[in-house]
Amino acid sequence: QKTEKMDGIVQGYDAPHANLFPLSNYSFNLKSPRIEKDKSVTERFERMKRMYDEQGRLNSVDGVLIMHQHNHPHVLLLRIGTTFYKLPGGRLKPGEDDISGLKRKLNNKLAPEGQELDWEIGDLMCNYWRPHFDATQLPYVPPHVTKPKECRKIFFVHMPESAEIFVPRNLNLIAVPIFELFENSRCYGPLIASIPLLLGRYNFNYIP
Amino acid sequence: QKTEKMDGIVQGYDAPHANLFPLSNYSFNLKSPRIEKDKSVTERFERMKRMYDEQGRLNSVDGVLIMHQHNHPHVLLLRIGTTFYKLPGGRLKPGEDDISGLKRKLNNKLAPEGQELDWEIGDLMCNYWRPHFDATQLPYVPPHVTKPKECRKIFFVHMPESAEIFVPRNLNLIAVPIFELFENSRCYGPLIASIPLLLGRYNFNYIP
Numbered sequence: 053q054k055t056e057k058m059d060g061i062v063q064g065y066d067a068p069h070a071n072l073f074p075l076s077n078y079s080f081n082l083k084s085p086r087i088e089k090d091k092s093v094t095e096r097f098e099r100m101k102r103m104y105d106e107q108g109r110l111n112s113v114d115g116v117l118i119m120h121q122h123n124h125p126h127v128l129l130l131r132i133g134t135t136f137y138k139l140p141g142g143r144l145k146p147g148e149d150d151i152s153g154l155k156r157k158l159n160n161k162l163a164p165e166g167q168e169l170d171w172e173i174g175d176l177m178c179n180y181w182r183p184h185f186d187a188t189q190l191p192y193v194p195p196h197v198t199k200p201k202e203c204r205k206i207f208f209v210h211m212p213e214s215a216e217i218f219v220p221r222n223l224n225l226i227a228v229p230i231f232e233l234f235e236n237s238r239c240y241g242p243l244i245a246s247i248p249l250l251l252g253r254y255n256f257n258y259i260p
Numbered sequence: 261q262k263t264e265k266m267d268g269i270v271q272g273y274d275a276p277h278a279n280l281f282p283l284s285n286y287s288f289n290l291k292s293p294r295i296e297k298d299k300s301v302t303e304r305f306e307r308m309k310r311m312y313d314e315q316g317r318l319n320s321v322d323g324v325l326i327m328h329q330h331n332h333p334h335v336l337l338l339r340i341g342t343t344f345y346k347l348p349g350g351r352l353k354p355g356e357d358d359i360s361g362l363k364r365k366l367n368n369k370l371a372p373e374g375q376e377l378d379w380e381i382g383d384l385m386c387n388y389w390r391p392h393f394d395a396t397q398l399p400y401v402p403p404h405v406t407k408p409k410e411c412r413k414i415f416f417v418h419m420p421e422s423a424e425i426f427v428p429r430n431l432n433l434i435a436v437p438i439f440e441l442f443e444n445s446r447c448y449g450p451l452i453a454s455i456p457l458l459l460g461r462y463n464f465n466y467i468p
């Protein structure tokens with residue numbers, strides 16, 4: 053709880069610590085593709101509306117997975133095609149809890165086929181709310197919105213020290229330095245571009 | 261630590277809770293002016309450089325003080341002149357700890373003359389780093405920077421349930437809704453515009 057000094061950097065009051073391992077501790081392999089459920093953006097919001105009408109508010113979870121390279125934190129992103137980026141994660145099943153759902157989604161996207169990796173889910177970093185059936189997601193519920201359509205929770209995920217990662221062959225997994233993401237919603241969208249800010253309270257420990 | 265339900269909203273894993281009181285619980289009064297130390301932006305960075313040469317890295321602390329109005333969180337900002345906004349806070353004295361320094365600064369700007377208010381300092385929300393003697397502040401240390409010139413820590417401050425606030429008469433204290441700050445660096449600067457994101461993990465309890 054109290055301030056302390058470590059490596060010449062004054063540590064914060066309640067600042068979470070996290071160990072980051074080098075990118076070279078992980079191997080990246082391919083597995084069978086994961087078929088996208090929606091063929092277009094319109095189809096995506098139509099399906100979202102049907103699910104909402106059946107189940108009520110939708111809940112999604114995303115994971116921020118970090119490693120270090122060149123003494124700087126890098127975030128794992130999935131690239132679909134050449135220009136669309138997303139965090140590993142996805143929508144919860146009705147009644148599923150955040151933590152089991154996020155582990156299921158991370159294994160589906162990143163674990164060897166039919167296996168599980170040892171993910172340790174950390175702090176909730178942000179709640180993003182979707183007020184309407186469209187692309188806008190906000191870190192608060194606007195005053196005029198009484199029934200947001202979706203809540204997306206962004207969790208810090210502590211990586212295992214090393215791992216063999218398996219990525220569906222229709223996706224690309226890339227590690228992007230946080231200085232490249234910062235204020236870069238044009239390339240990465242506003243949610244991913246906000247990650248460097250949301251990481252600003254962490255004290256990272258770069259394990260060699 | 262576990263997920264729980266409250267008021268129909270699914271609460272987060274490790275999401276901090278905070279009580280917000282209505283804006284009308286606080287009274288706003290005037291006190292003697294606080295003289296600005298620098299006459300110009302140039303003078304400001306020159307003085308910063310002199311202090312750095314004497315003391316080493318500078319440390320600043322800012323407080324995010326929140327109340328509710330119209331069922332939405334509002335952040336207290338100090339306005340200097342008509343267009344410059346800042347959070348209450350300021351630079352620490354050499355060796356001063358974050359928490360005492362922030363309380364001293366909050367009392368200087370917001371307490372009755374010669375008195376102290378009952379501030380409860382909460383979580384560190386973000387570290388902002390100043391790589392050079394200029395206006396740029398970032399939520400991370402860029403890879404090429406070995407000696408950042410200043411670290412500014414943004415703390416959540418739990419307001420007392422009610423208070424008589426006294427503001428120096430050369431400053432204006434305003435309560436701005438977070439939807440107005442979001443993505444609005446043009447009006448408020450990038451640091452204040454980032455506050456809605458940094459608050460996105462909190463569960464606020466609006467006390468009537």
Ligand SMILES: [Zn+2]
Pocket residue numbers: 121122126229
């Ligand atoms: Zn790199």
Ligand SMILES: [Zn+2]
Pocket residue numbers: 183184194197
């Ligand atoms: Zn709307």
Ligand SMILES: [Zn+2]
Pocket residue numbers: 329330334437
């Ligand atoms: Zn208002």
Ligand SMILES: [Zn+2]
Pocket residue numbers: 391392402405
């Ligand atoms: Zn630089």
